[in-house]
Amino acid sequence: MNDKTQAPAKGRRSAADALIKALKAFASMIPQLVGVMLLIGLFQTFVTSDMIASFFSGSILRDSIVGSLVGSISGGNPVTSYIIGGELIAKHVSLVAVTAFIVAWVTVGVIQLQIEASFLGNHFAVIRNTICFFLAIAVALANTLTLELLK
Amino acid sequence: MKKTTGKPGRGKQQKSKGGYYFLGLVLAAYLIIFFFKPGEIQQSLMKSGLLGLRLLPAFTFVILFMGLVNYLVSPQTVSKYMGRESGLKGWLLALAMGILSHGPIYIWFSFLKELRDQGMSSGRAAVFLYSRAVKIPLLPVMVYYFGLMFTIVLQCWLIIASLVLGGLIEKLDSPVEP
Numbered sequence: 001m002n003d004k005t006q007a008p009a010k011g012r013r014s015a016a017d018a019l020i021k022a023l024k025a026f027a028s029m030i031p032q033l034v035g036v037m038l039l040i041g042l043f044q045t046f047v048t049s050d051m052i053a054s055f056f057s058g059s060i061l062r063d064s065i066v067g068s069l070v071g072s073i074s075g076g077n078p079v080t081s082y083i084i085g086g087e088l089i090a091k092h093v094s095l096v097a098v099t100a101f102i103v104a105w106v107t108v109g110v111i112q113l114q115i116e117a118s119f120l121g122n123h124f125a126v127i128r129n130t131i132c133f134f135l136a137i138a139v140a141l142a143n144t145l146t147l148e149l150l151k
Numbered sequence: 152m153k154k155t156t157g158k159p160g161r162g163k164q165q166k167s168k169g170g171y172y173f174l175g176l177v178l179a180a181y182l183i184i185f186f187f188k189p190g191e192i193q194q195s196l197m198k199s200g201l202l203g204l205r206l207l208p209a210f211t212f213v214i215l216f217m218g219l220v221n222y223l224v225s226p227q228t229v230s231k232y233m234g235r236e237s238g239l240k241g242w243l244l245a246l247a248m249g250i251l252s253h254g255p256i257y258i259w260f261s262f263l264k265e266l267r268d269q270g271m272s273s274g275r276a277a278v279f280l281y282s283r284a285v286k287i288p289l290l291p292v293m294v295y296y297f298g299l300m301f302t303i304v305l306q307c308w309l310i311i312a313s314l315v316l317g318g319l320i321e322k323l324d325s326p327v328e329p
């Protein structure tokens with residue numbers, strides 16, 4: 001197909017058609033969106049900051065892995081992760097672990113993995129989330145090291 | 152082994168069924184837990200309902216944004232600015248779009264699918280998703296809890312990490328040649 005002849009035709013699509021296409025694409029997400037929101041509701045009811053604090057042991061490397069793991073399976077507004085992170089620091093959990101936790105919270109999405117896979121492909125979703133899990137640990141270590149150097 | 156890349160999702164029917172199965176599983180979990188902890192399930196439903204209400208403006212924004220992109224942007228434009236050959240400007244555009252986008256990550260999957268179908272590379276899509284960790288409106292909250300220096304340094308590392316992720320995904324999730 002000739003790209004040059006196709007482009008103007010696409011540009012002339014009516015605004016109503018474009019909006020209907022967007023609405024249809026979004027409507028196809030609704031069952032998954034409702035599922036994810038219900039899961040987040042369950043998480044926020046059953047998982048407390050005390051419960052999360054109990055996972056940490058004091059070892060920097062182990063705690064950063066645990067932080068990333070807990071952040072990965074958590075969900076909800078990032079502000080919630082900051083509040084929990086603040087409480088964890090008050091309970092003497094290391095900054096590396098808390099950083100890994102808040103970074104994984106916003107970058108890894110185990111709760112929404114199914115919806116991500118259905119829209120962007122299984123392979124993409126799995127490798128993206130796996131890499132992000134390890135990146136959360138790396139970012140946490142790099143961030144803490146940088147802060148130490150800047151002191 | 153053939154990878155499920157390039158054109159994500161395998162047919163609308165299968166995808167929509169998958170969504171209903173997922174919702175069915177979550178509802179089944181709610182039903183089972185309800186027998187043991189009915190009060191907590193009511194709380195969970197309230198929290199989920201409130202979350203849905205809070206997200207309504209974001210949903211509206213995403214639908215209008217997707218409509219606007221459908222109306223104004225051609226696959227050729229997406230390919231040029233966000234495709235594998237778009238170079239540095241493609242990475243920076245994906246980064247800026249991710250930082251400026253708002254709302255939860257999952258409401259953007261449909262939008263990204265549309266862009267990927269029109270030629271956006273997997274790496275740029277990953278950069279978009281990761282750079283959403285830089286949340287400009289929430290920076291004052293982060294400063295309040297963790298301090299200014301922590302916040303500044305973390306945002307720098309998040310931007311670097313998003314580009315590292317994009318590069319890795321670009322290599323690992325390259326489309327299968329026909």
